[in-house]
Amino acid sequence: MAFTPSKESYAGKVYALTLGTGDKAVTVGGENVLPFHSFEGETPNRPLVAMEVQDVPPADWPENVRKAYEGVSDDPVKWAKHCQDVLKARAIALRLIGTHPDRENRSAEDAVKTVKDVLAAISVPLIVLGSNHAEKDTAVLVAVAEAAKDRNCVIGKAQEANYKTIAAAAMANNHKLIAMSELDINLSKQLNILISQMGFDKEKLITDPMCSALGYGLEYTYSVMERIRLAALTQNDVTMQQPLLGDVGMYVWKVKETQAPESDMPQWGSAEERGILWEAETATALLVSGAEVLIMRHPKAAEAVEKVIDELV
Amino acid sequence: MALSGVEIFKLLPKTNCKKCGQPTCLAFAMKLAQRQATLDSCPDVSEEAKKILGEASAPPVRPITMGAGDRAVKMGEETVLFRHDKKFVNPCAFAIEVKDTLSDSEISGIAQQVVNSEIDRVGQKLRIDAIMITNASGDAGKLEAAAKSVAAKAPAVAVIINTGNPQAAEAAVKPFDGKKPVIYGANASNLDAMAAVAKSHKATLGIAAKDLDELCVLTEKAKGLGVEDLVIDPGARKAKEIIAANTLIRRAAIKKNFKPLGYPVISFAQRDGGLHEALVASVGIAKYSSIVVLSSIDKWKNLALFTLRQNIYTDPQVPMQVEQKIYNIGEPKADAPLFITTNFSLTYFIVSGEIENSKVASRLAVMDSEGLSVLTAWAAGKFTASKIAQFITDSGIEKEVANKELIIPGYVAILSGAIEEKLPGWKITVGPREANAIPTFLKTRA
Ligand code: SF4
Numbered sequence: 001m002a003f004t005p006s007k008e009s010y011a012g013k014v015y016a017l018t019l020g021t022g023d024k025a026v027t028v029g030g031e032n033v034l035p036f037h038s039f040e041g042e043t044p045n046r047p048l049v050a051m052e053v054q055d056v057p058p059a060d061w062p063e064n065v066r067k068a069y070e071g072v073s074d075d076p077v078k079w080a081k082h083c084q085d086v087l088k089a090r091a092i093a094l095r096l097i098g099t100h101p102d103r104e105n106r107s108a109e110d111a112v113k114t115v116k117d118v119l120a121a122i123s124v125p126l127i128v129l130g131s132n133h134a135e136k137d138t139a140v141l142v143a144v145a146e147a148a149k150d151r152n153c154v155i156g157k158a159q160e161a162n163y164k165t166i167a168a169a170a171m172a173n174n175h176k177l178i179a180m181s182e183l184d185i186n187l188s189k190q191l192n193i194l195i196s197q198m199g200f201d202k203e204k205l206i207t208d209p210m211c212s213a214l215g216y217g218l219e220y221t222y223s224v225m226e227r228i229r230l231a232a233l234t235q236n237d238v239t240m241q242q243p244l245l246g247d248v249g250m251y252v253w254k255v256k257e258t259q260a261p262e263s264d265m266p267q268w269g270s271a272e273e274r275g276i277l278w279e280a281e282t283a284t285a286l287l288v289s290g291a292e293v294l295i296m297r298h299p300k301a302a303e304a305v306e307k308v309i310d311e312l313v
Numbered sequence: 314m315a316l317s318g319v320e321i322f323k324l325l326p327k328t329n330c331k332k333c334g335q336p337t338c339l340a341f342a343m344k345l346a347q348r349q350a351t352l353d354s355c356p357d358v359s360e361e362a363k364k365i366l367g368e369a370s371a372p373p374v375r376p377i378t379m380g381a382g383d384r385a386v387k388m389g390e391e392t393v394l395f396r397h398d399k400k401f402v403n404p405c406a407f408a409i410e411v412k413d414t415l416s417d418s419e420i421s422g423i424a425q426q427v428v429n430s431e432i433d434r435v436g437q438k439l440r441i442d443a444i445m446i447t448n449a450s451g452d453a454g455k456l457e458a459a460a461k462s463v464a465a466k467a468p469a470v471a472v473i474i475n476t477g478n479p480q481a482a483e484a485a486v487k488p489f490d491g492k493k494p495v496i497y498g499a500n501a502s503n504l505d506a507m508a509a510v511a512k513s514h515k516a517t518l519g520i521a522a523k524d525l526d527e528l529c530v531l532t533e534k535a536k537g538l539g540v541e542d543l544v545i546d547p548g549a550r551k552a553k554e555i556i557a558a559n560t561l562i563r564r565a566a567i568k569k570n571f572k573p574l575g576y577p578v579i580s581f582a583q584r585d586g587g588l589h590e591a592l593v594a595s596v597g598i599a600k601y602s603s604i605v606v607l608s609s610i611d612k613w614k615n616l617a618l619f620t621l622r623q624n625i626y627t628d629p630q631v632p633m634q635v636e637q638k639i640y641n642i643g644e645p646k647a648d649a650p651l652f653i654t655t656n657f658s659l660t661y662f663i664v665s666g667e668i669e670n671s672k673v674a675s676r677l678a679v680m681d682s683e684g685l686s687v688l689t690a691w692a693a694g695k696f697t698a699s700k701i702a703q704f705i706t707d708s709g710i711e712k713e714v715a716n717k718e719l720i721i722p723g724y725v726a727i728l729s730g731a732i733e734e735k736l737p738g739w740k741i742t743v744g745p746r747e748a749n750a751i752p753t754f755l756k757t758r759a
């Protein structure tokens with residue numbers, strides 16, 4: 001019996017979004033098919049892995065990932081340059097975790113200085129993330145958006161509680177914006193609509209439906225991403241056609257499987273390799289379900305994900 | 314695609330003889346369409362009708378069992394393309410490849426590793442499911458010897474014999490008679506002989522094709538030769554090809570009920586380097602592979618692959634819940650901290666994981682909140698002061714603890730006064746909002 005493959009052509013398309021400036025600028029999205037379905041449509045841009053650096057030393061990261069940045073993580077500029085120059089990162093994600101009131105409680109001015117210094121040192125695109133404290137992020141992100149003007153950064157994350165000020169600051173300074181909501185396709189859609197209603201260009205948004213780690217709810221993120229992508233393609237839902245973000249490292253490097261030493265868990269095998277794979281596998285599953293941008297921590301996990309992307313595109 | 318009642322009716326004898334227990338042939342046809350009756354209740358149905366109806370009612374992806382006994386692996390029977398639509402049915406099997414060029418002790422060692430690979434995770438037993446014995450030597454005697462070693466060392470484990478040589482297959486499959494092995498390697502040039510071996514040993518036949526076109530031709534031929542238990546290899550090797558071929562196969566089977574591709578798919582993920590191999594295997598797990606073949610089974614890699622398979626194959630419609638009770642973390646003494654949270658399994662995993670990280674033995678009271686997280690349960694009135702007080706009272710934990718202190722999630726700090734009122738003699742302490750602050754919280758208390 002002859003086989004006629006049933007290829008799908010969809011009505012909708014994911015927006016192509018460019019971050020950064022100059023010859024290091026990166027474009028993601030733009031596909032009109034499900035992830036890596038190049039056999040039936042356009043998949044013009046490779047997914048992006050951004051390496052995470054922080055404004056303060058990563059004292060709370062588990063040893064197995066912290067040690068990968070020994071000698072550079074005491075200074076965000078050194079750290080970012082290391083990611084760009086040595087690890088060949090195509091983008092940097094600077095998390096201003098030190099601004100959190102329960103952490104170092106650094107001020108917006110401190111954050112501005114860090115962002116300016118990092119931007120002066122790198123040429124690849126920069127994603128600037130707050131500390132995920134809704135109130136403090138408002139002050140911090142507004143200030144850094146202004147300081148990063150004209151570098152076409154990604155600012156995040158705007159959430160239901162604070163999107164207005166952050167979106168306004170991103171808009172005024174020509175940045176892209178991450179809109180994050182918690183594991184619910186309807187909340188994602190609603191936030192995109194609210195932000196667009198402010199006059200923010202919906203094609204400058206990245207949707208973060210909230211990440212979860214392998215073994216800790218990954219299937220929720222997986223399915224929310226898959227459903228968002230299907231809504232974008234099959235229903236041509238213009239409020240859901242943004243590229244998707246997986247903020248992988250932060251969620252992965254706090255679960256037990258990335259920390260427990262082999263001596264405690266002999267049946268789990270090598271802790272170091274286990275942690276790296278945990279991050280890389282979470283990232284790979286999210287790529288297959290729809291993520292275009294990943295934020296990752298371990299250099300070896302990121303390298304492995306780039307290698308599997310080579311096989312997928 | 315299932316037939317309608319009327320379409321089925323046209324194929325029945327139309328005598329209304331009632332032997333099926335239904336008043337008319339039409340009534341019986343309606344029952345069949347709703348799958349409330351089976352065709353064998355009608356004694357007079359024609360052979361031709363049987364064939365048509367049998368095919369139409371068969372599941373779109375044929376159910377195949379690999380191996381026998383406790384470790385038998387069910388494959389196929391899938392009904393959807395996306396896991397949010399409906400639960401994926403039979404989790405993909407992991408097979409480790411063992412080449413017959415290895416020494417006998419190396420082969421036995423790997424077989425032993427497979428036997429010992431079982432891990433318990435969230436109440437499920439997860440393991441490497443099968444051993445693929447590959448005729449890398451090209452020598453039939455070596456394949457047979459390897460098969461015998463595997464059969465001796467891992468008699469309960471499902472086996473895939475990998476050879477394109479029918480004589481070698483014949484000899485190697487014998488130790489697995491009655492255990493539903495797979496003989497993989499039927500292709501355009503050896504199909505007749507391979508099918509004969511599979512048939513005489515009641516084995517499943519693995520079809521190795523170059524592409525989807527050839528695959529359809531070969532599965533139809535195999536079926537014509539009387540071998541219907543098949544697993545199929547569309548020739549995809551790169552991750553991108555695996556997604557393309559597996560998607561087209563699943564679509565054809567589910568949406569078109571296209572029988573020549575309605576079989577479980579075998580994918581080959583072997584790569585240099587365990588990390589890369591695991592990621593290619595992950596693509597197979599997410600995208601419809603029924604068997605993923607690996608070249609190594611290190612414990613760290615197994616754990617991650619087992620976990621992904623479990624995540625992808627959970628039922629999306631059932632909120633994940635854990636049992637309502639007071640869990641001990643470590644070995645809590647009478648004065649150990651007592652936490653309370655809801656029974657959403659994610660909440661439970663994260664909170665218990667963080668308490669474990671803190672290395673402070675504690676008790677964790679998990680309250681039935683219909684599988685909702687803390688904030689949602691509170692908003693829905695399932696995690697209220699009176700319900701919490703009731704649960705703590707009923708649990709009888711009061712008798713086991715030295716200090717009557719209950720640590721509640723920071724998100725419901727607002728409840729602390731009301732709980733204290735309803736639980737006389739108890740001190741309510743507001744814990745962190747996010748579980749990842751628990752270790753610091755416990756440290757500063759000590
Ligand atoms: S037994 Fe068969 S022929 Fe008789 S009434 Fe039922 S369906 Fe019709």
